[in-house]
Amino acid sequence: MMKPLALLLVLAAVCPARDLRVMTYNIRNAAGPQIYKIGPWEIPLSRGHDQLDAVAAAIKAANPDIVMLQEVEGRCLESLGQDQAAYLAKKLGYHHAYFTASEGGWFGAVVDKGNAVLSRWKLEDARERQLSEPDGDAQARNVALARVLVPD
Secondary structure, X not given: OOOOOOEEOOEEEOOOOOOOOEXXXXXHHHEEXXXXXXXXXEEEEEOOHHHHHHHHHHHHHHOOOEXXXXXXXXXXXXXXXXXXXXXXXXXXXXXXXXXXXXXXXXXXXXXXXXXXXXXXXXXXXXXXXXXEOOOXXXXXXXXXXXXXXXXX
């Protein structure tokens, strides 16, 4: 199983009179204990919204202005085609940007895992920079960059 490792950087335009609450959270694909068996192989699958709702509850309890997420799945087999960053952003009422750190496939399945930035405020100039390219079994690494438009 691929485990993207990334460094997330958020560039915030912060007015001096405002405190900014920033959270980082490795959601580990929001994977639950469900196992899908294909012949002799066992594939761990997420439990859908159940695990993502627990992630959303933890984020809501912390009440951050900006959240940097690692090990987020785009639309891939393990998350049953669910865009986890978009789901969390919608549930929390945040803006978001998602960046693929590792992608590929096995048995024709799409694997898309990466990092996301969630923000109470609009994100501008959100982009990524690759730190490395996959080499054999090694995984690509990236940095997520975003300017957060914090109101006065």
